[in-house]
Amino acid sequence: MRPDELLRPRPEGLYCPPGDFFIDPVRPVARALVTHGHSDHARAGHGAVLATAHTLAIMALRHGPDFCASRQAARFGESIDLGGVRVTFHPAGHVLGSAQIAVERNGLRIVASGDYKCRPDPTAEAFAPVACDVFITEATFGLPVFRHPDPAAEIGALIRSAEEFPDRTHLVGVYALGKAQRVARLLRDNGWNRPVHIHGALKEICSYYQASGIDLGDLRPATIEGGGRGDFAGAIVLGPPSSFASPWVRRFADPLIAFASGWMQIRARMRQRGVELPLVISDHCDWDELTRTLRDTGASQIWVTHGREEAVVRWCELNGISARPLHLVGYEDEAE
Amino acid sequence: MRAFAHLLERLVLTPSRTRKIELMVHYFRAVPDPDRGLGLAALTGDLDLVAVKPALIRQLVAEVTDAELFGLSYDYVGDLAETVALIWPAPGGSDAPLRLSQVVAALDGASRSEAPAVLRRLLDGLGPSQRFAALKLATGGLRVGVSARLARQALADFGGVEVNAVEEVWHAQASPYASLFAWLEGRGDKPVSRVAAPFRPVMLAHPLDERDRAAIGPRDYLAEWKWDGIRVQAVAEGGARRLYSRSGEDITAAWPDLIAAMEFEGAIDGELLVRRAAHGGDAGTFADLQQRLNRKSVSTRLQQQFPAFVRAYDLLVDDGEDVRALALTSRRERLALLVGRLDPLRFDLSPLVPFADAGELERLRRSPPHPVIEGLMLKRRDAPYLPGRPKGPWFKWKKDPHVVDAVLMYAQRGHGKRSSYYSDYTFGVWHEGELVPVGKAYFGFTDEELRALDRFVREHTTDRFGPVRAVRAEPGFGLVLEVAFEGLNRSGRHRSGIAMRFPRIARIRWDKPPAEADRLATLEALLPGSPGAPTP
Ligand SMILES: [Zn+2]
Ligand SMILES: [Zn+2]
Numbered sequence: 001m002r003p004d005e006l007l008r009p010r011p012e013g014l015y016c017p018p019g020d021f022f023i024d025p026v027r028p029v030a031r032a033l034v035t036h037g038h039s040d041h042a043r044a045g046h047g048a049v050l051a052t053a054h055t056l057a058i059m060a061l062r063h064g065p066d067f068c069a070s071r072q073a074a075r076f077g078e079s080i081d082l083g084g085v086r087v088t089f090h091p092a093g094h095v096l097g098s099a100q101i102a103v104e105r106n107g108l109r110i111v112a113s114g115d116y117k118c119r120p121d122p123t124a125e126a127f128a129p130v131a132c133d134v135f136i137t138e139a140t141f142g143l144p145v146f147r148h149p150d151p152a153a154e155i156g157a158l159i160r161s162a163e164e165f166p167d168r169t170h171l172v173g174v175y176a177l178g179k180a181q182r183v184a185r186l187l188r189d190n191g192w193n194r195p196v197h198i199h200g201a202l203k204e205i206c207s208y209y210q211a212s213g214i215d216l217g218d219l220r221p222a223t224i225e226g227g228g229r230g231d232f233a234g235a236i237v238l239g240p241p242s243s244f245a246s247p248w249v250r251r252f253a254d255p256l257i258a259f260a261s262g263w264m265q266i267r268a269r270m271r272q273r274g275v276e277l278p279l280v281i282s283d284h285c286d287w288d289e290l291t292r293t294l295r296d297t298g299a300s301q302i303w304v305t306h307g308r309e310e311a312v313v314r315w316c317e318l319n320g321i322s323a324r325p326l327h328l329v330g331y332e333d334e335a336e
Numbered sequence: 337m338r339a340f341a342h343l344l345e346r347l348v349l350t351p352s353r354t355r356k357i358e359l360m361v362h363y364f365r366a367v368p369d370p371d372r373g374l375g376l377a378a379l380t381g382d383l384d385l386v387a388v389k390p391a392l393i394r395q396l397v398a399e400v401t402d403a404e405l406f407g408l409s410y411d412y413v414g415d416l417a418e419t420v421a422l423i424w425p426a427p428g429g430s431d432a433p434l435r436l437s438q439v440v441a442a443l444d445g446a447s448r449s450e451a452p453a454v455l456r457r458l459l460d461g462l463g464p465s466q467r468f469a470a471l472k473l474a475t476g477g478l479r480v481g482v483s484a485r486l487a488r489q490a491l492a493d494f495g496g497v498e499v500n501a502v503e504e505v506w507h508a509q510a511s512p513y514a515s516l517f518a519w520l521e522g523r524g525d526k527p528v529s530r531v532a533a534p535f536r537p538v539m540l541a542h543p544l545d546e547r548d549r550a551a552i553g554p555r556d557y558l559a560e561w562k563w564d565g566i567r568v569q570a571v572a573e574g575g576a577r578r579l580y581s582r583s584g585e586d587i588t589a590a591w592p593d594l595i596a597a598m599e600f601e602g603a604i605d606g607e608l609l610v611r612r613a614a615h616g617g618d619a620g621t622f623a624d625l626q627q628r629l630n631r632k633s634v635s636t637r638l639q640q641q642f643p644a645f646v647r648a649y650d651l652l653v654d655d656g657e658d659v660r661a662l663a664l665t666s667r668r669e670r671l672a673l674l675v676g677r678l679d680p681l682r683f684d685l686s687p688l689v690p691f692a693d694a695g696e697l698e699r700l701r702r703s704p705p706h707p708v709i710e711g712l713m714l715k716r717r718d719a720p721y722l723p724g725r726p727k728g729p730w731f732k733w734k735k736d737p738h739v740v741d742a743v744l745m746y747a748q749r750g751h752g753k754r755s756s757y758y759s760d761y762t763f764g765v766w767h768e769g770e771l772v773p774v775g776k777a778y779f780g781f782t783d784e785e786l787r788a789l790d791r792f793v794r795e796h797t798t799d800r801f802g803p804v805r806a807v808r809a810e811p812g813f814g815l816v817l818e819v820a821f822e823g824l825n826r827s828g829r830h831r832s833g834i835a836m837r838f839p840r841i842a843r844i845r846w847d848k849p850p851a852e853a854d855r856l857a858t859l860e861a862l863l864p865g866s867p868g869a870p871t872p
Contacts, residue, residue, distance in 0.1 A: 143405075143408060143409050143412055144401065144405050144406075144409055144422075144423045145409045145412070145413055145419060145422035145423050146422075147422065147464065149463075149464070157342075164362055165355075165358070244755070244756070245749070245755070245756060246756065247756055248756075249755070249756045250756055250757075257755070265422065265464075266412075266413055266418075267348075267413075267415065267418055268413070268414055268415075270349060271349070274755060275349060276346070276349045276350055276351075277346070277349070278345075278349070308408070308412070310408055311405055311408045311409070314402070314404050314405055314408070315405065318402060
């Protein structure tokens with residue numbers, strides 16, 4: 001069986017003809033397998049959805065309980081038969097519940113990575129490479145300039161800045177699913193024992209993480225209770241980046257804008273965002289981790305999607321691995 | 337090197353001047369000598385290293401990366417030093433972190449043939465953001481928006497002294513400024529200036545308030561015109577000749593014509609102006625002067641077209657004698673004698689303006705006899721020359737600014753704590769039935785007014801371009817702003833053909849319909865040289 005008989009790109013997303021399902025489709029389809037809860041991967045309106053229990057719960061939080069007609073929870077490591085195709089979910093380490101999906105038939109195994117991260121992170125199930133014939137990798141940070149520093153050091157810089165400027169509110173831009181919880185947890189693990197304040201848009205998913213047994217410490221709403229601006233002097237406040245351009249930020253004392261993202265390695269991006277304190281903290285693997293993973297899977301073929309395909313294909317060429325870009329449509333430059 | 341790299345990054349990203357100063361103060365506290373002094377010199381552009389050419393950096397990186405991967409990366413990042421800092425394969429900076437002084441010593445000591453090996457070793461030994469800083473040092477491309485003045489303010493704050501005190505000793509100091517830091521930390525004496533022809537901190541004036549007017553009379557005060565040039569200190573001592581800006585920047589190199597005429601021994605305080613050779617040598621406007629500003633060197637043609645001269649108004653040193661403690665009247669007597677011996681085309685005396693009372697001054701101020709006058713200076717006869725801005729001895733009383741009613745056209749979000757407000761406004765006046773933009777000004781209101789303006793912008797946005805919003809502006813609907821400004825210049829960069837000097841929003845005219853805002857013709861009449869301009 002040729003690999004593209006098992007999985008092939010279609011306008012709706014990655015399609016498996018023998019199993020008649022899509023992986024992370026960008027348009028409504030009859031049967032969807034979803035790697036994780038980020039909105040460009042997990043859309044509403046499908047017929048049946050197969051995903052991990054966490055991903056299903058997160059989709060219900062974001063899209064409402066009726067986000068699909070029927071759903072099935074996949075457990076990590078357990079195989080499910082779909083029309084003669086063996087499907088297995090493996091942890092991707094990206095956000096809570098995120099999965100790589102292995103698809104097998106007639107001895108051919110293809111793994112679709114979804115988004116993945118190799119570093120230890122107590123807020124997501126640990127990534128492990130899955131041996132396969134074809135590995136479909138994301139390439140969000142697929143350029144050799146992306147080499148993420150130790151997140152503990154980045155969080156250390158935030159804590160030091162909060163101590164250096166106790167009269168200012170440190171506003172940290174974080175996306176609601178994954179980054180917010182990771183930053184809160186990193187703050188805890190690196191000695192920030194005071195409350196962490198959060199914008200209302202982050203509340204639901206943070207509560208979900210905490211209910212799932214992930215300790216994020218004392219999270220409080222970033223609202224003023226009878227006091228003034230001074231309430232938040234010296235505080236660390238997490239909020240979605242979009243909120244920083246809204247009147248919401250006016251309640252804070254001389255806010256210092258930070259942003260936690262893998263993009264913060266690039267100065268033009270820092271300036272574009274008007275960030276005073278860039279924090280290079282990413283949900284994705286960096287270049288070194290990505291290329292190591294390509295080797296670790298033992299795959300003889302790499303398909304590249306979701307980012308800077310060209311450079312990853314070039315690396316494969318230099319390392320004697322056959323590779324091609326998939327050109328899937330509908331995935332944005334990861335807002336992370 | 338870690339602290340320096342971190343400081344660089346924070347300074348570039350921090351818009352607020354006060355916060356920049358704080359960052360530098362913290363750096364001076366946290367970092368030992370000589371690293372902090374070298375860091376200071378690097379920020380102010382006083383660290384003279386032999387520049388490494390970008391070609392060498394490209395060659396080094398080509399040895400360790402694939403050309404195609406490097407090309408893709410460079411395209412994405414857009415800056416050579418940054419791309420190399422990030423892509424360099426060694427992890428770097430782990431076990432024995434390099435100090436800034438070690439990096440500077442390595443770069444400084446390297447001969448042309450050693451340079452590649454030295455640079456390679458540095459790149460191997462440093463982490464990514466430190467590599468970036470080292471490459472910027474090596475290529476001389478460190479641009480962080482820190483002026484020497486800002487750095488001196490940070491030093492003053494660090495030592496808890498007045499900025500004047502730092503300015504006074506600054507010129508005797510050289511990188512890495514060990515004795516300067518020792519003094520500021522109370523571990524050593526104030527350094528003495530050993531530079532020939534040093535700068536002395538200048539005396540500044542307060543604006544004249546309504547309340548102060550009663551005290552002004554010819555018995556206690558001298559009046560002179562306030563010339564619209566730049567304040568300079570011309571110092572000729574012991575064979576050295578230097579020209580300083582009012583903050584102590586050495587600007588000697590840009591004014592060779594003037595320097596050649598400094599045939600005296602002393603330190604003169606005065607206004608630097610240019611003459612318009614084409615107009616019989618009359619004093620040129622600020623726009624003429626601008627032709628010669630911000631240049632490192634100056635062409636012979638410009639020197640002939642706009643010869644420089646100083647209109648002198650004070651004397652700090654007279655033939656080796658420090659006369660700052662003398663009364664103004666005595667200093668002016670000595671100044672008159674000294675200037676009388678100089679080339680009158682290069683140095684003249686700022687004339688006194690006789691007056692009977694404050695009422696007469698008021699009339700004079702409103703209609704000065706020359707377009708290059710921007711008001712009056714009032715100085716106490718008995719006052720010594722005091723550095724800084726002491727209250728009382730010197731006042732400035734400017735002409736009223738010009739005012740127009742303009743219509744708000746575009747608004748842009750501000751910086752820092754104003755980043756959520758539309759606080760930066762472009763406004764226009766009517767011309768042939770359309771609005772043409774004539775200027776841009778920042779917020780100058782109360783918080784309440786700012787909120788109201790911000791609300792108006794958000795509710796009446798017609799279009800968006802990135803951070804800028806276009807606002808509804810029609811004859812029957814829109815917002816009129818009363819804009820005050822100091823003067824107008826012709827400008828090819830604006831569609832209206834004019835550029836405002838120091839515009840600010842004086843009032844919001846919620847009451848005024850846009851159709852009644854001013855016309856471009858009104859502004860054109862104020863341009864220098866036009867029939868409606870204030871006449872000499
Ligand atoms: Zn994702
Ligand atoms: Zn994604």
